Amino acid sequence: NAGVMQNPRHLVRRRGQEARLRCSPMKGHSHVYWYRQLPEEGLKFMVYLQKENIIDESGMPKERFSAEFPKEGPSILRIQQVVRGDSAAYFCASSLGQLNTEAFFGQGTRLTVV
Amino acid sequence: QKEVEQDPGPLSVPEGAIVSLNCTYSNSAFQYFMWYRQYSRKGPELLMYTYSSGNKEDGRFTAQVDKSSKYISLFIRDSQPSDSATYLCAMSGGSARQLTFGSGTQLTVLP
Numbered sequence: 001n002a003g004v005m006q007n008p009r010h011l012v013r014r015r016g017q018e019a020r021l022r023c024s025p026m027k028g029h030s031h032v033y034w035y036r037q038l039p040e041e042g043l044k045f046m047v048y049l050q051k052e053n054i055i056d057e058s059g060m061p062k063e064r065f066s067a068e069f070p071k072e073g074p075s076i077l078r079i080q081q082v083v084r085g086d087s088a089a090y091f092c093a094s095s096l097g098q099l100n101t102e103a104f105f106g107q108g109t110r111l112t113v114v
Numbered sequence: 115q116k117e118v119e120q121d122p123g124p125l126s127v128p129e130g131a132i133v134s135l136n137c138t139y140s141n142s143a144f145q146y147f148m149w150y151r152q153y154s155r156k157g158p159e160l161l162m163y164t165y166s167s168g169n170k171e172d173g174r175f176t177a178q179v180d181k182s183s184k185y186i187s188l189f190i191r192d193s194q195p196s197d198s199a200t201y202l203c204a205m206s207g208g209s210a211r212q213l214t215f216g217s218g219t220q221l222t223v224l225p
Binding site: 004006033035040041042043044045048055056059091093102103104105106107108110 | 118120122148150155156157158159160163202204211212213214215216217218
């Protein structure tokens with residue numbers, strides 16, 4: 001859905017560098033979710049945030065990954081010291097309320113670690 | 115065993131055919147069921163959203179949920195080449211606020 005904006009669309013990082021992925025939710029949406037999609041696989045939940053709060057990070061790897069959704073500005077998914085296994089498509093979704101209702105996805109950021 | 119199972123296909127049908135896509139699940143707490151369409155290298159697009167058991171129709175698309183069998187379906191009537199995409203089922207409910215996705219079924223509609 002064009003309303004959820006993700007950037008960059010493509011990101012290439014060398015092993016050991018940091019990757020920052022940004023997501024601006026649809027206007028009026030205060031709930032943001034990050035998912036990761038590996039080739040030939042479905043989307044896997046990573047983290048659920050509301051403004052200034054992490055609500056559920058049960059899908060986040062314990063190390064190197066962090067997420068934030070500040071009061072002003074986009075949500076950020078940060079991956080430190082990237083490794084080849086981090087190469088994937090990362091999707092952000094936003095909703096008006098909790099994700100039991102309709103959620104709209106962005107076009108994704110495709111991260112390639114070389 | 116995965117919480118949501120979906121036949122990955124690929125599924126290839128002639129234009130005009132009726133397509134049936136299915137998912138099974140194991141978590142009886144799921145109450146909300148969605149179908150997403152994903153074109154290559156694009157984000158998932160919500161097609162249908164159903165709460166609990168029953169049928170829902172929207173144009174050429176019909177979603178069915180059978181909670182007793184833990185089985186959901188998406189039917190596409192009069193399929194078109196533009197329907198060629200990967201179809202993902204997703205569900206949520208209980209204490210989980212996030213969506214749990216199937217692995218997707220790749221559909222090709224041949225002209």
